[in-house]
Amino acid sequence: xxxxxxxxxxxxxxxxxxxxxxxxxxxxxxxxxxxxxxxxxxxxxxxxxxxxxxxxxxxxxxxxxxxxxxxxxxxxxxxxxxxxxxxxxxxxxxxxxxxxxxxxxxxxxxxxxxxxxxxxxxxxxxxxxxxxxxxxxxxxxxxxxxxxxxxxxxxxxxxxxxxxxxxxxxxxxxxxxxxxxxxxxxxxxxxxxxxxxxxxxxxxxxxxxxxxxxxxxxxxxxxxxxxxxxxxxxxxxxxxxxxxxxxxxxxxxxxxxxxxxxxxxxxxxxxxxxxxxxxxxxxxxxxxxxxxxxxxxxxxxxxxxxxxxxxxxxxxxxxxxxxxxxxxxxxxxxxxxxxxxxxxxxxxxxxxxxxxxxxxxxxxxxxxxxxxxxxxxxxxxxxxxxxxxxxxxxxxxxxxxx
Amino acid sequence: xxxxxxxxxxxxxxxxxxxxxxxxxxxxxxxxxxxxxxxxxxxxxxxxxxxxxxxxxxxxxxxxxxxxxxxxxxxxxxxxxxxxxxxxxxxxxxxxxxxxxxxxxxxxxxxxxxxxxxxxxxxxxxxxxxxxxxxxxxxxxxxxxxxxxxxxxxxxxxxxxxxxxxxxxxxxxxxxxxxxxxxxxxxxxxxxxxxxxxxxxxxxxxxxxxxxxxxxxxxxxxxxxxxxxxxxxxxxxxxxxxxxxxxxxxxxxxxxxxxxxxxxxxxxxxxxxxxxxxxxxxxxxxxxxxxxxxxxxxxxxxxxxxxxxxxxxxxxxxxxxxxxxxxxxxxxxxxxxxxxxxxxxxxxxxxxxxxxxxxxxxxxxxxxxxxxxxxxxxxxxxxxxxxxxxxxxxxxxxxxxxxxxxxxxxxxxxxxxxxxxxxxxxxxxxx
Numbered sequence: 086x087x088x089x090x091x092x093x094x095x096x097x098x099x100x101x102x103x104x105x106x107x108x109x110x111x112x113x114x115x116x117x118x119x120x121x122x123x124x125x126x127x128x129x130x131x132x133x134x135x136x137x138x139x140x141x142x143x144x145x146x147x148x149x150x151x152x153x154x155x156x157x158x159x160x161x162x163x164x165x166x167x168x169x170x171x172x173x174x175x176x177x178x179x180x181x182x183x184x185x186x187x188x189x190x191x192x193x194x195x196x197x198x199x200x201x202x203x204x205x206x207x208x209x210x211x212x213x214x215x216x217x218x219x220x221x222x223x224x225x226x227x228x229x230x231x232x233x234x235x236x237x238x239x240x241x242x243x244x245x246x247x248x249x250x251x252x253x254x255x256x257x258x259x260x261x262x263x264x265x266x267x268x269x270x271x272x273x274x275x276x277x278x279x280x281x282x283x284x285x286x287x288x289x290x291x292x293x294x295x296x297x298x299x300x301x302x303x304x305x306x307x308x309x310x311x312x313x314x315x316x317x318x319x320x321x322x323x324x325x326x327x328x329x330x331x332x333x334x335x336x337x338x339x340x341x342x343x344x345x346x347x348x349x350x351x352x353x354x355x356x357x358x359x360x361x362x363x364x365x366x367x368x369x370x371x372x373x374x375x376x377x378x379x380x381x382x383x384x385x386x387x388x389x390x391x392x393x394x395x396x397x398x399x400x401x402x403x404x405x406x407x408x409x410x411x412x413x414x415x416x417x418x419x420x421x422x423x424x425x426x427x428x429x430x431x432x433x434x435x436x437x438x439x440x441x442x443x444x445x446x447x448x449x450x451x452x453x454x455x456x457x458x459x460x461x462x463x464x465x466x467x468x469x470x471x472x473x474x475x476x477x478x479x480x481x482x483x484x485x486x487x
Numbered sequence: 488x489x490x491x492x493x494x495x496x497x498x499x500x501x502x503x504x505x506x507x508x509x510x511x512x513x514x515x516x517x518x519x520x521x522x523x524x525x526x527x528x529x530x531x532x533x534x535x536x537x538x539x540x541x542x543x544x545x546x547x548x549x550x551x552x553x554x555x556x557x558x559x560x561x562x563x564x565x566x567x568x569x570x571x572x573x574x575x576x577x578x579x580x581x582x583x584x585x586x587x588x589x590x591x592x593x594x595x596x597x598x599x600x601x602x603x604x605x606x607x608x609x610x611x612x613x614x615x616x617x618x619x620x621x622x623x624x625x626x627x628x629x630x631x632x633x634x635x636x637x638x639x640x641x642x643x644x645x646x647x648x649x650x651x652x653x654x655x656x657x658x659x660x661x662x663x664x665x666x667x668x669x670x671x672x673x674x675x676x677x678x679x680x681x682x683x684x685x686x687x688x689x690x691x692x693x694x695x696x697x698x699x700x701x702x703x704x705x706x707x708x709x710x711x712x713x714x715x716x717x718x719x720x721x722x723x724x725x726x727x728x729x730x731x732x733x734x735x736x737x738x739x740x741x742x743x744x745x746x747x748x749x750x751x752x753x754x755x756x757x758x759x760x761x762x763x764x765x766x767x768x769x770x771x772x773x774x775x776x777x778x779x780x781x782x783x784x785x786x787x788x789x790x791x792x793x794x795x796x797x798x799x800x801x802x803x804x805x806x807x808x809x810x811x812x813x814x815x816x817x818x819x820x821x822x823x824x825x826x827x828x829x830x831x832x833x834x835x836x837x838x839x840x841x842x843x844x845x846x847x848x849x850x851x852x853x854x855x856x857x858x859x860x861x862x863x864x865x866x867x868x869x870x871x872x873x874x875x876x877x878x879x880x881x882x883x884x885x886x887x888x889x890x891x892x893x894x895x896x897x898x899x900x901x902x903x904x905x906x907x908x909x910x911x912x913x914x915x916x917x918x
Contacts (some may be wrong), residue, residue: 126909129578130578131553131555131578131579131580132555132576133554133555133556133576133807133808134555134557134572134575134580135556135558136557136558136572137542137558137559137570137900139540146533146535146536147536147537148534148535148537148538149536149537149538150536150537150538150539151538151539151540152539152540152541152559152560152561153541153561153565154560157561162535184834204623227851228850228851229850257706286530288529288628288629289529290628290669336519363764366538367536367540368536369534374514393598401847402847406665406668406669406843406875407669408667408669409668409874409875411668415847433849435877435918466631487706487918
């Protein structure tokens with residue numbers, strides 16, 4: 086029978102423990118509901134909805150997963166008889182919210198809005214942990230750019246889109262840039278977040294491998310991975326291995342202070358786990374970013390436009406090549422600045438720099454800090470999880486326009 | 488676990504039962520995918536994932552409009568859930584469902600067995616062993632193999648029923664040359680047994696050493712020769728752009744060297760299937776040929792609304808309704824043009840050997856960009872190497888600027904299957 090709350094998970098955990106399945110590490114259950122509204126000129130023209138549920142088991146060092154959340158599916162994955170398991174249930178799928186009630190009239194430039202609800206539970210030993218996450222709102226613009234928020238979406242939180250006027254090509258060469266909070270969150274995601282994921286550190290695939298404790302910038306910047314920020318899309322109450330969520334300092338006053346770890350990499354790195362995330366039931370848990378929250382000491386009261394040549398409002402993507410340490414930011418919306426005022430809209434371009442040049446080139450942070458609608462969905466080895474960010478404006482040099 | 492046929496039939500039956508008598512036209516699509524993924528790191532530790540994915544997607548259409556719902560789960564329940572929520576999503580819209588008279592299947596599905604984990608491990612181990620020791624300093628950082636099969640079934644309220652099976656294998660290798668960026672290699676084949684560890688290991692080691700050091704080139708327009716691995720994602724991006732482009736943007740100058748088809752029937756390419764995403768018989772669709780942009784890929788509804796032929800629908804997952812898009816792209820090779828002939832035709836320019844990252848597309852401007860490892864050529868001879876260049880251009884220039892195609896076709900499993908030889912283009916932007 087379907088219920089509003091999960092039932093029987095503790096009994097199930099006890100029964101699975103009694104079954105003594107060889108090499109059993111944990112069980113993971115997930116339910117997910119999604120609704121998609123396709124929009125044209127501010128009106129809903131089509132709707133799609135989907136319900137997903139699945140079960141995953143880690144045993145003998147492998148992940149076995151199947152769609153479905155019932156005793157036969159679980160018994161098959163565990164390799165035991167279905168009758169040895171007690172009945173259990175996940176919470177009922179919620180009704181999809183009404184877009185009209187949540188948003189009123191969608192902005193004309195939006196082409197779709199997607200709502201996502203998810204529930205998960207992790208059973209480890211005799212313990213059953215329920216994972217709660219915020220409901221999400223994904224907005225897609227006409228040019229395909231997507232932005233992610235916690236539900237409900239607000240028309241005022243629309244992602245920065247290229248301004249509709251003739252764009253000027255930016256001159257190649259070194260440049261001092263001012264990054265708006267949305268762009269800052271993408272930069273920090275690539276520069277601090279990904280390279281401090283435990284699997285990359287263990288593999289030696291990070292420029293920060295064996296450098297924890299080192300100062301990497303002069304700017305007194307703090308960056309914390311904070312899954313407890315429930316106003317941001319990457320939040321969770323417990324990670325996907327069942328560890329209770331807690332903020333994890335990654336950078337403290339410009340010094341590398343920590344790393345993101347799941348249970349496997351925590352052991353190698355000698356730190357606590359708590360950052361394991363799964364892209365879904367068919368993906369294994371890996372150390373991943375949740376929400377990166379950046380603060381700085383001595384922030385300027387307002388963005389120092391007079392000190393920069395370019396103001397970057399939004400990026401379309403950012404990458405960090407681990408071996409060469411090259412940071413690449415693809416700029417989507419930017420303006421040239423002259424004496425502190427916006428002069429021209431710039432055509433999309435790429436900013437390139439080395440990790441050392443970028444970290445060494447961070448000059449100042451400024452208010453107002455804000456949530457970033459990007460990077461939103463974060464892909465790693467094809468596995469996608471929602472992430473969020475909150476950051477100040479940043480003034481930096483060391484990047485080159487290409 | 489029940490056999491795939493039973494599971495699919497149970498889902499089709501339960502969804503149809505739920506929808507019958509509701510006064511709607513409907514289509515039920517069910518898919519069962521089974522896959523094994525093995526990943527091996529530099530330490531040799533294997534990570535194994537085996538998954539069984541099953542779900543149902545329903546499209547409905549009636550007086551209240553049209554809707555779509557999908558559900559995963561176990562058999563009949565997933566069918567019922569998908570039908571129920573599809574009915575709840577109906578909004579005023581034209582009927583998207585093709586009539587029974589146009590549905591059908593062409594050819595037959597290729598039978599595929601679920602690959603055994605041991606066989607995959609053997610191939611992975613063989614490649615790793617051949618690359619161990621870091622010949623010329625090339626180290627294997629990570630090797631992954633994904634092998635799987637899928638069985639799908641489609642039924643409509645008007646009595647149409649069809650089934651299909653498909654399978655494939657992808658191997659991805661991340662390697663660290665002695666200096667410069669790490670390189671990512673992709674190999675795709677119909678089955679694990681089609682992957683040759685000897686050839687793969689040799690190719691990877693040779694190619695990874697091609698451009699390990701060097702400076703950034705001066706920004707310029709140059710002739711470029713794209714290796715199949717670089718050409719494939721660009722070809723896919725081009726077709727997706729043309730599928731959505733306005734008629735005006737499709738009426739452009741096209742080089743006579745292009746012959747690009749969506750070879751849904753096979754035998755060319757990686758993934759032939761007997762019907763498209765809506766149940767129309769599969770056929771070969773000429774996308775670019777004889778100096779012209781050819782047919783536009785279209786679903787039944789798009790073809791009805793804007794003209795053209797349906798049959799260009801794809802259904803990458805049960806989670807989404809069918810959409811217009813490529814399935815099994817084939818750039819037809821020129822058997823007489825070897826790679827040395829292509830290089831000879833270029834004289835000055837760049838040879839792009841290995842892609843680095845995905846193709847970026849600006850659909851509104853009709854432009855693309857991709858990074859790759861490159862060798863600069865002067866007078867037909869290697870003059871410099873560049874570990875990372877960026878190739879940029881417009882799709883318009885890509886259509887007009889193809890000078891020649893090679894004979895060295897390779898297949899890739901990207902957003903769709905792509906089979907292409909090396910492609911030589913005139914004057915694209917290198918940064």
